[in-house]
Amino acid sequence: MSSSDLLEKFGERVGYTSSDMKQFDEEDPRVRHIERLSQAAAKFSIVAEVVSAKHCNTRHEIGDKFVLDVDGNFITRLCPKRMCIYLISQLAVPVALINERLSEGLDPNRIHFMRYVKCPDVGVECGGYGETMVKVSVVPRDRLTGSVSG
Secondary structure (H helix, E strand, O other): OOHHHHHHHHHHHHOOOHHHHOOOOOOOHHHHHHHHHHHHHOOEEEEEEEEEEEOOOOOOOOOOEEEEOOOOOEOHHHOOOOOOHHHHHHHHHHHHHHHHHHHOOOOHHHOOOOOEEEOOOOOHHHOOOOEEEEEEEEEEHHHOOOOOOO
C-alpha cells in the first residue's frame, strides 16, 4: 500500500476532512510515522510489566502486564481489570519514545530513557502510600498470552 493510500485510510479512520488532508505533503514526517507504525502494528505490541510493587492500593503485583498496541491504546482484554491512573499515566513518555524509534526504522527496545517507570507515589517510608514500577518493552504480537492477573 502506498504512503498516500495509508494516509487516506488513516484520515478516514480518524475523521479528517479534505481540508485536514491538505495539511500533509509527502515530505511530512507524520506521513512516514503513519506508514511505519501501520507496518509495525501487525507485528508488535508494547508491554509494561510490573517488576516491583509494594503496598499498591490498586493491588498491582509483580508479573501484571499492561498490553498496548503500537499507537498506545490499551488492549483491555490483555490488561488487569483495575489499572491505576497514576501508574499508567507514566507510560506516555516511553510509548512516545517507542513510537519515534519505530517511525525512524530503529529498534524500539533500544530506548535507554524511561525504560522503567514508577508511579509517582513515593512509598510509605517517604510519606506516601505505596509504589509500583514497570518495565516497558516491545514484543512480537505472536508472543503475547491471554493470561493476566488483576
